[in-house]
Amino acid sequence: MIASALVFIALTGFRYGIGQDYFYTYVPYFDQVRSGFSPHGMEVGYYALNWIVSRFSNDPTPVFLVCSLIFFFCTYSTILRESSCVPMSVFLLFGMSYIFIFMNAMRQMTAVSILFFSLRYIEDRKVVPFLLCVVVASLFHASSLIFCIMYWLLRIRVTLAICCLVPLLVLLLRGPISEFMIWVIGQTSYAGYIGSIFDTGETGPINALMNVIILLFSAVVPWMTKKGYSSRYNLFLICQLLCTAIALITGAIPLAQRVRWLFVLPSVLLIPDALNCIDNKGIRFLTELSIVLLYIIYIYITIGLWNGNGVVPYQSVFFRVS
Structure with missing residues (x-):
């Protein structure tokens, strides 16, 4: 589990030019913050992260790395706590394209991972920590406030x-x-x-x-x-x-x-x-195998052939082509 998380953190945290918003949004925003501007349109939490990193570095890579650490800490800790089949849940993070969406819509998916973490407080009916998670998520993406409805929809x-x-x-x-x-x-x-x-x-x-x-x-x-x-x-x-x-x-x-x-x-x-x-082990195995194969085909087509979210060909900050 730790090894697979580290692989994903390395791939997403040290990427270069990967994701449609990498050069379109995130790098220009970091450069503006580093230059002393306070551009509008970004939530205070994401602004603070960029401001702190810009005090120590001219490279936005630490911003991507911190977001990756948050995303995979929240997703993995929730999967370990909640999943009835941890390997399948980890595979679905990849197969259902959520990791690739994260590499594009990083700011929102960082917030979404915090909302995912908050599910435990909905189950335990702890409204204060749940709302605190929503507020923290909204510091990265204001749309997170919509998730408040989940606490009451459980009824x-x-x-x-x-x-x-x-x-x-x-x-x-x-x-x-x-x-x-x-x-x-x-x-x-x-x-x-x-x-x-x-x-x-x-x-x-x-x-x-x-x-x-x-x-x-x-x-x-x-x-x-x-x-x-x-x-x-x-x-x-x-x-x-x-x-x-x-x-x-x-x-x-x-x-x-x-x-x-x-x-x-x-x-x-x-x-x-x-x-x-599914109690029948044979039927369950065939169903699991079918789901895995179908999602591999889905990723091959949407990412491999169509380059969904602009994540291929992959480049790392360590081996980038100028």
Whole structure:
């Protein structure tokens, strides 16, 4: 576990030019902070990190390394505490592309990892430490404040019927929902995103389909095996239900994908829990093998062939090509 974490920290913390936002956002921002400017648009926590590093170095690499340490500490500590199959959860961090998303949207995914860590306080019904985690996450990305709803959504008992009906209703009401949300966004400081380059209208059908499949698989397996949904399982399932609903309207609402990312990491716990409900060892092994192979193919296509998130070819700060 420690070895695999160190590999990921080294790959992401010492990367050079990897991720679409590396030179587009993070390096220019660091240079501005180092030059004595206080640029707007970044949360105070991320600004403070850049300011501290800039006092000691002209190289932004320590910023990437600190974010990597936070991301993998929070994800690994939560996986070790919560996962019913630790190796599968660690594989899913890679297979579900979350590590590659982190190398692009580093600031938000650092915040998302802190929200992932906060799940323990939702389960234990400790509202103060939970809200403290949300506040700390919001210092890196303000959208983290939306995650506050999870503490109270746990009171909803998810059923198989809900998991089937909600995606169907979202699809049927996609137009009115989109119009209402765009109106809400139009009343906020994010109104500039409407009609911008981020408002592309792309629906991401593969992403939406994958979320639907994960939701239905996770809802059906405990129902078929008569295991039911524990409070902990219910929490993870609510996160996946939100991910699926948002994925189905992504493209119709500017930056909806960014909201979906707030709830994605619990899926690395949900899938192993669903697999754990299968008592027949042969069927469970074949299902696990199928999931692993499908995600390897997914990464090969989206990262290897399409260069999703701009993470290949890989370069390290130690062996970079000028």
